[in-house]
Amino acid sequence: xxxxxxHLALFLIAAAFVAGIVDSIxxxxxxxxxxxxxxxxxxxxxxxxxxxVQGAFGAGTAALAYARRGHVDLRSQAVPALLSxxxxxxxxxxxxxxxxxxxxxxxxxxxxxxxLFFTLKPGLTDTDRHQRLTPAVFIAxxxxxxxxxxxxxxxxxxxFFMIGFVLLAGYGVLKATAHTKLLNFASNIGSVAxxxxxxxxxxxxxxxxxVAQMAGAQIGSHLAMKNGAxxxxxxxxxxxxxxxxxxxxxxx
Numbered sequence: 319x320x321x322x323x324x325h326l327a328l329f330l331i332a333a334a335f336v337a338g339i340v341d342s343i344x345x346x347x348x349x350x351x352x353x354x355x356x357x358x359x360x361x362x363x364x365x366x367x368x369x370x371v372q373g374a375f376g377a378g379t380a381a382l383a384y385a386r387r388g389h390v391d392l393r394s395q396a397v398p399a400l401l402s403x404x405x406x407x408x409x410x411x412x413x414x415x416x417x418x419x420x421x422x423x424x425x426x427x428x429x430x431x432x433x434l435f436f437t438l439k440p441g442l443t444d445t446d447r448h449q450r451l452t453p454a455v456f457i458a459x460x461x462x463x464x465x466x467x468x469x470x471x472x473x474x475x476x477x478f479f480m481i482g483f484v485l486l487a488g489y490g491v492l493k494a495t496a497h498t499k500l501l502n503f504a505s506n507i508g509s510v511a512x513x514x515x516x517x518x519x520x521x522x523x524x525x526x527x528x529v530a531q532m533a534g535a536q537i538g539s540h541l542a543m544k545n546g547a548x549x550x551x552x553x554x555x556x557x558x559x560x561x562x563x564x565x566x567x568x569x570x
Contacts, residue, residue, distance in 0.1 A: 322358060322359070322360075322520075322523065326358045326359070327523060327526065329354065329358065330351075330354055330355065330358055330523065330526075330527055331526055331527055331529075331530045332530070333350050333351055333354040333527075334350075334351055334372050334376070334527035334528070334530040334531045334534070335530040335531070335533055335534040336350055336534060337349075337350040337351045337373075337376065337531065337534065338376040338379075338380075338530065338531035338532065338533065338534020338535040338536075338537075338538060339534040339535070339537050339538035339541075340534075340538065340553070340557065341373070341376050341377065341380070341476070341531075341534075341535070341538070342376060342377075342379070342380035342383075342499065342534070342535040342536075342537075342538030342539045342542065343495070343538045343539070343541060343542045343549060343550055343553050344476070344477075344480075344495070344550055344553035344554035344556075344557050345474075345475070345476020345477055345479075345480065345498065345502070345554070345557055346476060346477070346557030346558070346560065346561055347373060347376060347531075348369055348373065348472065348473065349557065349560055349561055349564060351369050351372065351373070351527070352365060352366070352369050353564075355368055355369055360520070363513075363516075363518050364518050364519070364520060366472070366513070366518070367510070367513035367514075367516075367518030367519035367520075367524075368518075368519045368520045368523055368524045368527070369524075370506050370509045370510045370513055370519070371510055371513075371519045371521065371524030371525070371527075371528060372523075372524045372525075372527035372528040372530075372531050373502075373506050373531065374503060374506035374507055374510055374528070375525075375527075375528030375529065375531045375532050375535075376528070376531030376532060376534065376535040377499050377500075377502045377503035377506055377535070378503040378532075379531070379532040379535040379536060379539070380499040380503075380535040380538065380539040381496070381499040381500040381503050383535070383536060383539035383540065383543075384495070384496035384499060384500075384539060384543070385496070385500075387543055389492060389493055389495075389496035389543070390493070390496040390497050390499075390500055392500070395497065395500055395501075397457060398457045398461045398500075398501060398504075399500060399501060399503075399504040400504070401457065401458075401461050401462045401465065402461055402462070402464075402465035402501040402502075402504035402505045402508065403465070403504040403505060403507050403508035403511075404462070404465075404508060405461075405462035405463070405465035405466040405469065405505070405508065406465045406466065406468050406469035406504070406505035406506070406507075406508030406509045406512075407469060407508035407509065407511055407512050408466060408469065408508075409465070409466040409467065409468065409469025409470035409471075409508075409509075410469035410470070410508070410509045410512030410513060411469075411512050412469075412470060413469075413470060423569070425471075425473060425474060425561075425562070425565050426562040426563075426565045426566050427562075428474070428478075429473075429474050429477060429558045429559070429561050429562035429565070430558070430559065430562045432474070432477045432478070432480075432481055432554075432558045433554075433555045433556075433558040433559045433562070435481060435485075436480075436481075436551050436554050436555050436558075437551070437552075437555045442484065442491055442547060442551060443490060443491065443546075443547050444490040444491050444492040444493070444546040444547050445490045446488055446489055446490050446493065447484070447488040447489070447490070448488050449486075449487060449488035450485065450486045450487075450488065451486045451487065453487070456482070456486055456487050460482045460486060461501060464478045464479055464482065464501075464505075465501065465504070465505040465508065468502070468505040468506075468509065469505065469508060469509045469512065473561050473564075473565060474558065474561050475502060475505065476498055476502055476557075477554065477557070477558045477561070479494075479497075479498040479501055479502060480494050480495065480498050480554060483497055483498060490547070491546065491547035491550050491551060492542065492543065492546045492547065492550065495542055495550055499539075
């Protein structure tokens with residue numbers, strides 16, 4: 319039914335549920351689902367494609383939950399979302415052509431820097447801050463750059479969107495999280511389209527995990543909206559550090 323043994327499918331569905339909670343708050347759900355998919359025996363490309371399918375459900379559910387509470391305006395974010403999807407599609411298409419080894423070497427340093435920023439930077443609350451880029455410049459440059467990275471490499475995309483929204487767009491932590499989920503959903507859709515062209519995703523498994531992601535995302539997004547920066551900041555620090563350590567472990 320799920321293209322692999324039932325007990326492995328149930329394990330992956332449970333992993334997707336937990337990942338949905340974590341990802342909707344601070345990103346990094348792929349830290350749970352990608353290793354789980356590989357542990358279940360999926361080849362790397364198939365694991366990445368299936369992960370994008372199920373991840374889109376979680377990110378989309380979280381984005382809708384935030385939108386219903388007024389933390390993100392879906393209509394006004396249509397252009398950034400389309401740019402995010404297109405850039406991620408392009409990034410995924412170029413995976414075989416662009417060497418990413420050097421980028422993976424510096425990623426742990428960048429992610430640890432993100433973790434330190436959210437841990438040590440004073441005054442990071444849910445209140446909006448000073449804009450360093452105008453909305454038009456931010457949408458035209460930063461959004462497609464991070465979405466392209468998501469399609470090409472992937473790890474840390476949520477953290478990079480977050481730090482951009484906080485540091486460059488001047489958003490408060492909760493508002494930044496809401497907008498990150500929307501653009502992450504769009505970039506996942508773009509990557510899914512690219513992976514679908516080469517038949518990579520296991521669709522039945524991805525959809526089943528997606529349902530679990532949706533349930534977890536509902537819980538996580540409501541926790542984030544209830545607790546705001548008090549919950550998002552420490553969890554973002556933990557997920558960014560965990561991603562950095564995982565990348566270092568893979569290199570060693």
